[in-house]
Amino acid sequence: MILVFCELKDGQIRKPSTEALSEGRRLADASGKKVGALFAGASCAGAAEAAKFGADVILTAEAPTLASYSSDAFATLLADAVKAKGATVLLAAATAVGKDVLPRAAARLGAGYASDVTGLAMVDGKLQAVRPVYAGKAFATTTFSSAVQTATTRPNVFPAAEKAGAGAVEVLAAPAGDFKSVVKEILAKAGGKVDLSEANVIVSxxxxxxxxxxxxxLEELADAIGGVVGASRAAVDAGWGLPHSMQVGQTGKVVSPTLYIACGISGAIQHIAGMSGSKYIVAINKDPEAPIFKLANYGIVGDLFEVVPELTKAAKAMGIGKN
Ligand SMILES: Cc1cc2nc3c(=O)[nH]c(=O)nc-3n(C[C@H](O)[C@H](O)[C@H](O)COP(=O)(O)OP(=O)(O)OC[C@H]3O[C@@H](n4cnc5c(N)ncnc54)[C@H](O)[C@@H]3O)c2cc1C
Structure with missing residues (x-):
């Protein structure tokens, strides 16, 4: 079995999880295996949706102790589920939770782990993972010598493909134990905008x-085209009151939206490491020699304080982002 750990938000499967699940389905089809979607929480209402993305089996663990993510309890649950189902592949999306829990579960299983992969294949029944290395300058192909193979999939890289699966529900017992860490409280920031790493359109x-x-x-342009706002490290570090959660790059978030608009960003290698996977890159910079233009699909040489409001006006006039 290929087991995919899926996250729920507001009773719906998070988009990066639907992508990981769809990729699990594709790998299962290529290797004659079954796909299990694993959910955990105080309630797993919404998990049934996994059948739409090809899950043969939907495994749910519901308990008050699983209400908030905790490394210890979730890693134990995942490792136990892999053992119970005899799964050979464990996937999750490379979200903050996925990147925290999978290596822990892998360690408990003595399994190999590939993080933030952009390509997966089954070759002779074994998983092969492609992941960007050296800040995205090269790609490494990882093979596994362990029986269980684990990987996190980079959001917005693998398509979420709807494909009906049997979706038989199985209830798992919540892991019992005296866990070393317990989440007491989560203080969510007000706002409710899409997380940068899941956004389809980013204006940075x-x-x-x-x-x-x-x-x-930038907020106005982002609102007009249905996007969210990001920033370079220079902007975040400048003391302008921008949170680190907005930072795109090697030491910030790795994003891969359909459209990335870089405004007043030179295109340093550490910034590019976080956004080069974007489908279309638009650069607005007054310096025609700025390195970002080498990467951009479309470039506007000009003063962003003139160009951005014009783009916003045009987007509003065309009604972009309203669908
Ligand atoms: C270990 C390490 C990790 C790092 N991690 C990251 C990271 O995660 N993310 C990241 O972004 N950086 C990171 N950096 C920093 C990186 O090297 C660059 O310093 C940074 O990306 C530069 O940000 P910038 O492009 O906003 O600024 P600059 O390089 O200063 O570029 C500003 C640009 O704005 C243009 N400009 C100015 N005024 C206008 C105007 N009115 N209209 C149009 N264009 C204008 C200029 O022509 C220039 O090209 C890291 C560095 C190190 C050493």
Whole structure:
């Protein structure tokens, strides 16, 4: 079996999890295996949706102790489920939770782990994973010598493909034990916008924005085209009041939206490491020699304070982002 750990948010499977599950289905079809979707929480209402993405079996573990993510309890649950189902592949999306829990579960299983992969294949019944290395300058193909093979899939890289699965539900017992760490409380930030790493459209600002208050024009453009706002490290580190959660790059978030608009960002290698997987890159920079133009599909040489409001006006006039 190929087991895919899926996350729920507001009773729905998170998009990166539907991508991981769809990839699990594809690998299972290529190797004659079954796919199990594994959910955990105080309630797993919404898990049935996994059948739409090809899950043969939907495994749910419900308990008050699983209400919030905790490394110890979830890693134990995943490792136990792999053993119980005799799974040989364990996948999850490379979200904050996925990247935390999978290596822990892998360690408990003595399994190999490939993080943040952008390609997966079954070759002679064994998993092969492709992952970007050296800040995205090269790709490494990872093979596994362990019986169980685990990987996290980079969000927005694998298509979420609807394919009906049997979706038989099996209830798992919540892991019991005196776990070393327990989450007491989660203080969610108000806002409710899509997380950067899941966004389909991102408008990012760099040092060229000159001040945090100027990010308002990026918010306006993002609102007009249905996107969210990101930033370069220079902008985050400038003391403009931008949170680190907005940072895109090697030491920030790795994003792969359909559209990435870089405004006043030079295109340093550490920034590119976080956004080069975007489908279409638009760069707005007043310096025609800025390295970002080498990567961009479309470039506008000009002052962003003139260009961005014009784009917003045009997007509003065309009604983009309203569908
Ligand atoms: C270990 C390490 C990790 C790092 N991790 C990250 C990371 O995760 N993310 C990241 O982004 N960086 C990271 N960096 C920093 C990185 O090297 C760059 O310093 C940073 O990306 C530069 O940000 P920037 O492009 O906003 O600023 P700059 O390089 O200063 O570029 C600003 C750009 O704005 C343009 N500009 C100025 N005014 C205007 C205007 N009015 N209109 C249009 N264009 C204008 C300029 O022409 C220039 O190209 C890291 C560095 C190190 C050493």
């Amino acid at each position: 600002g760099g040092r060229g924005m000159k001040d945090g208050a100027n990010f308002k024009i």
